[in-house]
Amino acid sequence: MIPSHERTDPGAVSRSDADGGQEVRRGAGPARGLFIVFEGGDGAGKTTQVNLLCTALQQCGHDVLTTREPGDTWLGGQIRHLVLSPDSGEISPKAEALLYNADKAQHLAEVVRPALEQGRIVVSDRYVDSTIAYQGAGRALSVDEVARLAGWATDGLVPDLTVLLDVDPVTAAERMDNRDRMESAGDEFHRRVRDNFLELARRGGGRYLVVPAQLTAEQIAAQVLQRVSLLAGRDIEAPGTTDRGGADRGGADRLRPEATGSCEAGES
Numbered sequence: 460m461i462p463s464h465e466r467t468d469p470g471a472v473s474r475s476d477a478d479g480g481q482e483v484r485r486g487a488g489p490a491r492g493l494f495i496v497f498e499g500g501d502g503a504g505k506t507t508q509v510n511l512l513c514t515a516l517q518q519c520g521h522d523v524l525t526t527r528e529p530g531d532t533w534l535g536g537q538i539r540h541l542v543l544s545p546d547s548g549e550i551s552p553k554a555e556a557l558l559y560n561a562d563k564a565q566h567l568a569e570v571v572r573p574a575l576e577q578g579r580i581v582v583s584d585r586y587v588d589s590t591i592a593y594q595g596a597g598r599a600l601s602v603d604e605v606a607r608l609a610g611w612a613t614d615g616l617v618p619d620l621t622v623l624l625d626v627d628p629v630t631a632a633e634r635m636d637n638r639d640r641m642e643s644a645g646d647e648f649h650r651r652v653r654d655n656f657l658e659l660a661r662r663g664g665g666r667y668l669v670v671p672a673q674l675t676a677e678q679i680a681a682q683v684l685q686r687v688s689l690l691a692g693r694d695i696e697a698p699g700t701t702d703r704g705g706a707d708r709g710g711a712d713r714l715r716p717e718a719t720g721s722c723e724a725g726e727s
């Protein structure tokens with residue numbers, strides 16, 4: 460099994476065609492881990508699923524890093540405040556796109572790539588598709604240009620798996636309480652964002668898993684675990700079904716192509 464972030468990604472290639480030639484390249488260095496991303500609209504349940512997956516993987520002995528965009532570096536924290544605070548007022552669409560991409564570039568350099576190079580499983584709450592959907596389709600900038608910008612910011616690093624939690628507006632509204640600057644952008648904006656997420660998944664093909672967000676958290680987690688088990692080369696059980704001792708067991712070796720078998724039966 461070659462993690463897709465180490466190879467040219469067919470889904471991203473087709474997206475690159477559609478988006479006017481965004482070149483998807485291998486990242487620098489021999490990354491060995493797995494890169495799993497959760498995408499979807501506000502209130503889709505991404506953070507809930509990131510946490511469930513992380514717990515399940517750790518329970519199986521995998522070495523997992525959970526992270527998010529924007530805001531998981533010092534610089535990103537400053538940017539997160541700027542883009543989400545209602546006090547920021549009017550930010551031009553291009554300035555917003557550059558801010559989110561600055562967060563992304565720092566996140567890749569400081570957090571994601573080093574962890575992948577250590578062989579860890581990186582699970583990120585949002586990544587490039589959020590930028591394309593929100594700043595491209597949502598803000599009505601050129602989707603092609605925003606995709607190219609995000610590809611540049613990330614050196615074309617493509618996730619091994621993107622889980623899209625597709626949330627309808629009614630479900631999203633029920634799950635959001637105090638709305639931040641992006642969440643307050645209006646129904647039309649969020650409709651464009653949703654449509655674009657679905658379009659990216661449709662074009663990206665095999666490296667996407669699209670799950671309706673109105674399923675229960677447990678139902679969604681089961682679908683995700685089934686898919687991640689295929690990537691990791693062994694069954695990953697839902698949290699609570701095994702007791703393997705957590706992240707301190709390491710786990711980069713379990714991601715090698717030859718690592719097979721279930722978590723229950725696997726070596727520790």
Ligand SMILES: Nc1ncnc2c1ncn2[C@@H]1O[C@H](COP(=O)(O)OP(=O)(O)OP(=O)(O)O)[C@@H](O)[C@H]1O
Pocket residue numbers: 499500501502503504505506507508634672673674675676677679
């Ligand atoms: N499958 C689900 N069914 C019902 N409620 C859920 C489900 N998943 C999450 N929730 C609830 O919906 C709310 C939003 O969930 P969560 O924070 O995981 O979403 P999110 O996609 O990360 O949101 P945001 O993008 O706005 O940060 C929380 O109150 C959470 O408990």
Ligand SMILES: Cc1cn([C@H]2C[C@H](O)[C@@H](COP(=O)(O)O)O2)c(=O)[nH]c1=O
Pocket residue numbers: 501527528529559560585586589590591593594641642
């Ligand atoms: C990465 C990224 C995010 N956004 C938006 C999406 C959300 O409205 C917020 C992040 O809030 P969350 O509670 O952490 O989901 O920012 C965006 O517009 N562009 C992006 O690239």
